[in-house]
Amino acid sequence: MIEVRNVSKSYGNFLALDGVSFKVNKGEILGFLGPNGAGKTTTMRIITGYMPPTNGDCLIDGKSILEFPTEVKSKIGYLPENPPLYTEFTVREYLKFVGKLKDLGKSDIEDRINYISEKCGIKDVLNKLISKLSKGYKQRVGIAQALLHDPDVVILDEPTIGLDPVQIREVRDLIKGLGGDHTVILSSHILPEVSQVCDRILIINKGKIVAEDTPENLTKKLKGQTRCNLILKGDGEKVREILTKYSDDMEISGSEELKINFSLKSEEDLRPKIIRELVEAGGVDIYEFSTERLTLEDIFLHLVTEENEGRE
Amino acid sequence: MKKSFVIINKELKSYFLSPIAYLVLTFFLLISGFVFYIVLAEAVKNLTLNPYFNEPINVPSLIISTFGGFVGTLFLFLGPLITMGVYADERKKKTLELLLTSPIRDGELILGKYFSGLIFILILLLASYLNVLILFYVSKPDLLPTLGAFLGLILFAASLVSLGNFVSSLTENQIVAAIITFILFLILWFFDIFTRESTTGWRGVLGYLSPLKHLQTLQRGVINLYDIVYFLSFISFFLFLTYRSIESLKWRS
Structure with a gap:
């Protein structure tokens, strides 16, 4: 039309x-x-x-x-x-x-x-x-x-x-x-x-x-993407080692109490797997594990800001 | 052309819903009536002081031509007030976007706008010429100069409206449109005064460009094609510029 x-x-x-x-x-x-x-x-x-x-x-x-x-x-x-x-x-x-x-x-x-x-x-x-x-x-x-x-x-x-x-x-x-x-x-x-x-x-x-x-498709495209927040105490190196297997954009802050923010890109829900692995590795106390789903809003911002960075 | 009538209908409605129309009408009729009275009283006084005065001059005709000249001057002041909003207001209110995205050709729009301004100013003219009709009732003025002057005033007003339409299409500000229209027309008006009597060289050209010169010829009762062609080309020229201006607006805005 x-x-x-x-x-x-x-x-x-x-x-x-x-x-x-x-x-x-x-x-x-x-x-x-x-x-x-x-x-x-x-x-x-x-x-x-x-x-x-x-x-x-x-x-x-x-x-x-x-x-x-x-x-x-x-x-x-x-x-x-x-x-x-x-x-x-x-x-x-x-x-x-x-x-x-x-x-x-x-x-x-x-x-x-x-x-x-x-x-x-x-x-x-x-x-x-x-x-x-x-x-x-x-x-x-x-x-x-x-x-x-x-x-x-x-x-x-x-x-x-x-x-x-x-x-x-x-x-x-x-x-x-x-x-x-x-x-x-x-x-x-x-x-x-x-x-x-x-x-x-x-x-x-x-x-x-x-x-x-x-x-729907726009949302689905980033559906695999989940941002996770993890708060734990323990061996930072060991944790980093484990998490790099699942995510490539990890941010770790804090010294004693570590605050980690990372994203998961997979259709499969990896969260139980990660928690199990962290616990089995030993010497790590998990205080909090939370996720935030990406909304259409984020996709929009993501696309728009990415484009801006590409231009400048 | 059907769409032009839709525009004319809407424009005239708009005119009479706005206070400007009534202010202009009141002011114009008040002043022109007053002037007519003065011209008349003056003529009567001269007549009684000098009994030989009425031969060979036709006094009612003299009154009519003096009055006609004055109405022309009055148009110079009021014309810009009539045309200032034609496009400027549409641009300011963003309603031009409605008109230009509707199934109406630019030409139809421009003619519709033009004729609504012209109709309004003709209403003023006709109303003021009621005075003249009375003279025809009580005496015998020469018909030809009266008609010539009337035709001249119509053409003069039509030129003014066409220039005013063009200027209004250039800006979003009504006041600016009114002032520029007034100044441009005043300059053209002065061309005649500065180049009086000369018909050759650049003075002749400038003189020819002045609407006043042609208006005066017509008011003397001399109706020749030369002056009518002048007015018609003046009107077409500015209508063409308006057309172009609206077209360019689409590229710019």
């Missing part, structure tokens, strides 16, 4: 996007993840036809946005980073204008406004001035605007920003409900949000895609 082909974008000397390519299938929800300034917004602006790429092309339903701008644009619903609201209008007037702008027929507009305002929870504020609404409501009007003409492709740039936890959950459910009928791309720098809603995650950093997979 959406195909981004080797897209680059530079602002003067600054390369914001560097040869980004990916595909989104029909009905799929793709999460676009990355730190601020990674190029998420730029990518979305190129897909929606707001700005042309310096290089490359972007196809929606097999049609290039550069060659058929109006035709392609009518298939897209877009919520920019800042919801584009005419604050002097009421919500209803605003949605009416958007409907006309997006080629909705006169009779359809009323129906769609009713339907979408129900879905986005803005029915009560339809006749209020947008300038009088709270940030959460404004954001929801922005989402309603993107969904109003029932577009095939929905692109949401940070849709849950500025919402309170309850609203975030509502919006999340709303987006989940879009999958299947609509092809959705949403960006965020908040990980749990993306992992709960999306079928696939694309992590972008400094204008490049650094990872692309389902949330």
